[in-house]
Amino acid sequence: MSSEAEGVPVTALERHAELTELIDEANWRYYVLDSPTVSDAEYDAWMREIQELEERHPSLRTPDSPTQRVGAPVSTEFAKVEHLQRMESLDNVFREDQLDAWLARTEKLAGGDAGPYLCELKIDGLAVALIYEKGRLVRGATRGNGSVGEDVTLNVRTIRDVPHRLTGDVPDLLEVRGEVFLPVESFERLNEQLVAAGKPPFANPRNSAAGSLRQKDPRVTAQRDLRMIVHGFGVWRGGREPRSQSEVYARFKELGLPVSDLYRVVDDRDGIWEYIQYYGAHRHDPEYEIDGVVVKVDRLEVQQDLGSTSRAPRWAIAYKYPPQEVNTKLLDIKVNVGRTGRVTPYAVMKPVLVSGSTVERATLHNASEVERKGVLIGDTVVLRKAGDVIPEIVGPVPALRDGSERPFVMPTHCPECGTELRREKEADVDIRCPNTRSCPAQLRERIYYAASRAALDIGSLGYVAATALTQPLPPQEPPIRTEADLFDITIEQLLPIRSVVRDPDTGLPKIDPETGEEKVVSVFANQAEGPKKTAELLVEQLQEAKRRPLWRVLVALSIRHVGPTAAQALAAELRSIDAIFNASEEELTAIEGVGPTIAASIKEWYSVDWHREIIERWRAAGVRMEEDPLPEDVSQNLRGLTFVITGTLEGFSRQEATEAIKMRGGKVTGSVSKKTSYVVAGENAGSKYDKAVELGVPIVDESAFRRLLAHGPE
Template identity: 65%
Template sequence: MSAPDNIEVPDEVRARHAELCRDLDDHSYRYYLGAPIISDAEYDRLMLELREIEERHPILVTQDSPTQKVGAPISVDFAEVEHLVRMESLGNAFDFDELNAWADRASAEVPVDGYLCELKIDGLAVDLVYERGRLIRAATRGDGRVGEDITLNVRTIGVIPERLDESVRPAPELLEVRGEVFLPVEDFEELNRRIAADGSHAPFANPRNAAAGSLRQKDPRVTATRPLSMIVHGVGAYTPAAEDAGATVFTSQSQAYRLLGEWGLPLSDRYKVVATMDEVRDYVSHYQEHRHDPAYEIDGIVIKVDDIALQRRLGSTSRAPRWAIAYKYPPEEVTTRLIDIKVGVGRTGRVTPYGVMEPVVVAGSEVEFATLHNAQEVARKGVLIGDVVVLRKAGDVIPEIVGPVVERRDGNEREFVMPETCPECGTPLGQQKEGDVDLRCPNARSCPGQLRERVAFIAGRKALDIEALGYVAATALTQPLEPSEPALRDEGDLFDLTVEQLLPIRTHVLDPDTTEPKTDPKTGEPKVVSFFANMKGEPKKTVEKLFEQLEEAKSKPLWRVLVSLSIRHVGPRAAEDLARHFRSMDAIREATEEELAAVDGIGPTIARSVREWFEVDWHAEIVRKWAAAGVRMEDEGHEPGSRLLEGVTVVVTGSLEGFTRDGAKEAVAEEGGRATASVSKKTAFVVVGDAPGSKYDKAVKLGVPVLDEAGFRVLLEQGPEAAEKLRINPPEETEAE
């Protein structure tokens, strides 16, 4: 009879197990110190491999295995403290199948009639201990049993009470609570700007590292300068007040949260109790799509059985509770190899370095290219060609290289040298103005790269929104292969195109990230297409669609026309402000710099840029050609001050049935109002659709009138006074600020 599998462990398996244990302990230690050299996704992959080995060979499991420990080793810089109740880690689910399997295991033991869902904040886990309502100790998670005493630093965090509020309920004799300390994203960005300006040390890679570094300052005065916050999400040890002795205070997770809130502890306003797993999956899916709505970074959702008696019956494994799990979203920060740094030219002539990397999946999509902004930014980040780099992608923004993993250099890396000439037309590069950090190609009209980017931008949703005029079409119109001539000398010719001009055009298909020709996988040669003609030489259906959409674009609002001119610094917001104030292209062109700067939301930089743009002859010719072709050059129908929403600020959040997000904003602008992205005391109305998120909550808190879609239509048709009567949060029901 052969020996059990857990005794006969092959030497290579033992060696791999030992290697994984050493590596994971090392990575945990580096993570704890705020200087990780691998991504969270890579760490999770290594941990999964180790667990699989130990499941096949249980004899390898020891107390020192990373699978049996939570967190990282303890730094000698801070005193060690033992937690009253062990701080457990959470098991992970990476897809709905794994989440469903967890739910099936839990409900197989006891019927589960409620789940609490909450955001998994990407911060630093902290344990707080209160005795008779007074904060006596704060500690890091450490290894789950022993952490580091950071009481003095935690006391600098404004949202954490020194004493519990006893106005509603007496404070417990003893209360141990767990939560996550974090740095809000906007505050993190401001902190990094401040660090970069004073040169005190290297900027932080992400808000999580900034929070960890801030809490581990030896001088609490330094911590006090960091805008840290905290959200409580659990209870450890608990002894009720004498008058509550014998009472069962915490019957559910959600009830515990309500009581913690009564004592003045900071809670999330986004947790939700649901009855079914279908609702759990809806919550997970909603925040995967709205991952960047909260003010802080999240990396997933935590799902807990709400009933605390059921939690106790389900119990825990050696390191994680069976009654809770973390659903992890695809990582937004990974590591990969930087193969090269190249440069591309944009629509305003700005020449931008970008990284070419070994393809890697980040935030659910494969990424091969990432921006590096400018040569100074490459130097500031210390990135070398050949480095292993940290890559970050937040939402729909262009992936960005955060910085190098210096510890993984092998000596073969080399520095990036910024070119002296334009990669598209060969013109010498220079600064547009003294002191500019960006280098630009001054050949604005004739540089084929700039023209291609400008034409593609005109087609974008923020400009004239011409779907049939995509990047390949823009390339075909500006950079055809010989013997064809470009159909566009500049964008002024766009609305005078003819079918006869388009049919002969052949072009390379360019990658929009690199502007380099894509290759045919079969031949390895650059792809060549006849974009506008079919095999018979007849117009494709896209040609008819293009001309239809060009005709529709002529009637778009003035602000979209302004955006489409690619005036430096004039984006949608500035264009809306200019169009609202002047109402015609002629008035904008004839305005002085002082008159432009006086417009609310404009200022001297934008005013100077607008004035300089119109002073260029070929720019003025673009406007003349567009006007002659019938492009709308003024917003008609209202005298100054006569529009219903003149001076009214509106925020639109959530999904509306009868309006796209851009359509709702345009409707507000048409009536002289301003559609903004954030809610403040100055906001006149907040319009909410399905899944409105935090903007609705903030409107209620500030007492800003909230309208549904029907109320929004009344606002557009009858004005603020009529809409005020239809607000769905009556003034008497708003929260105090």
């Protein structure tokens, strides 16, 4: 029948054929070659588009369509084996309303009684089926096309999580399904080894797991830290058969099979959404990569009643999180100079949307890191957001290289002041600009950091203002030539300043899209708010900053290695700026949280004459240089104890509770470990509470916390 007779426009036919070809090629590279050239986000977009085409034109939905098939043809590298039951794929949803539609459809098909539901993490690994006969492992196979996979039995036997024999009430025949994965830390370690050996690195942990499992020599597989988690079964004959998905997992544990302890059974839609939201915010907590949550009908009899489509079960759905990994083009690698003189390469990329925001730059840390990742200028690279916040290049996609790519060469001189770059010590990884006093980049970055929330918290002194105060356009003289000038600035100095706007990530000038020239602004004379208002606000905030606690003043000095934690320990113990700088290295090292590296750095910083001038000029301007005397009735009854605070306390803000602990000699950290003395838990305590329960760390409520403050642990 012709396309016109079927009512399918030629454009739809052509696009469907194009998408089919793209998806088939992507499947071949993903499932067979273990070397994908498109990101999950791009692949999912193609699948959504072809599904929408087939919804509009049902005659396009043929048995050969990618929407009706699972996986890809098997490779010729391993023997083909037929699965006892077809290994299906999962349908995906990406939004809350799509999840609601699936739940409504599932409830309707189940006669209004589909729940409860089991929620579990969707591991980004390689799907594998294991067959046990009378408890003995006889075969391991990849999913392949769902019906036929590859025999990887010898390789599977090298995975430490996979038992060779089951224990307990063993079924006569059991086929289990699960995901083989490489923990994130092991993936990074493996890539370092590959680059050191002159081999291309893997783009992501899923590729590395697939490549490791499908080694021709099982001894190579055994050297990789592969793990496995099982999440279902195809065949269960004999023994005590389970009645629900959650009972399946309990039985798996009894048999000695590796099961995740992060799944949860919930009653309704609210429970499902709560689980999805929690792991959306904590998706980097597990040791493995996840790309979503799988929701399953828990009762097996309901699963059987619901059945499957041609490729996916109706009783399960995968909720996919926004993509955290995408592919983009690495256009160039440039460098910027930080506040301590460290020269850092950063990637300039074709702008791309990842985890909800557009990214076009990412740090590469140092020249060794560029080499370790194996990236070349011109590469297509895999980009992700570490913790969904910081853009990070994972590695290149070597299969897309065309020969035009070139290696990055680290500069030999500072790009902003021309000083020859060098390593401070021969063993250092980083190279630095040694012109600490006069390098405009270092001064700009130090002033910006001094005003940040981590230090003096001066809201009006952002990156544009820091640039303007240190590098105004001529003929204006810079009001700040060293940090010593910071608290002597006047409104009269500020009003005339015009400056080039710079990017806070790179320090490079921004370009005005209309003129093509560097973007210039009048920084402090904001006529919309009155000619003096912006300048007056900055001067007022500088006056307020003089009263900041001593530890914040220490942080603002940009002493190498002295961050907020060390600064707070120093201020709490020695109580004044003079006592800190007059203390010996041995005295400084003895303070908990300081150590020899920080102690040496403090002494080295204070030995420089213009550094000492900063202290004296700030002191003369009225900056606080010592802590308030301790109240006579406050004892050091929490000395040596470590606290973690979680949830909301009625009588304390988080900062007030922290200060109360530190005033009594205690220490506050952000994460729970076996070394934690107490967890202080308020309302809506989160995962830190759960971690404390797991580790057996004492948990105190607000009332008990007040008793601890008053009387100590006794």
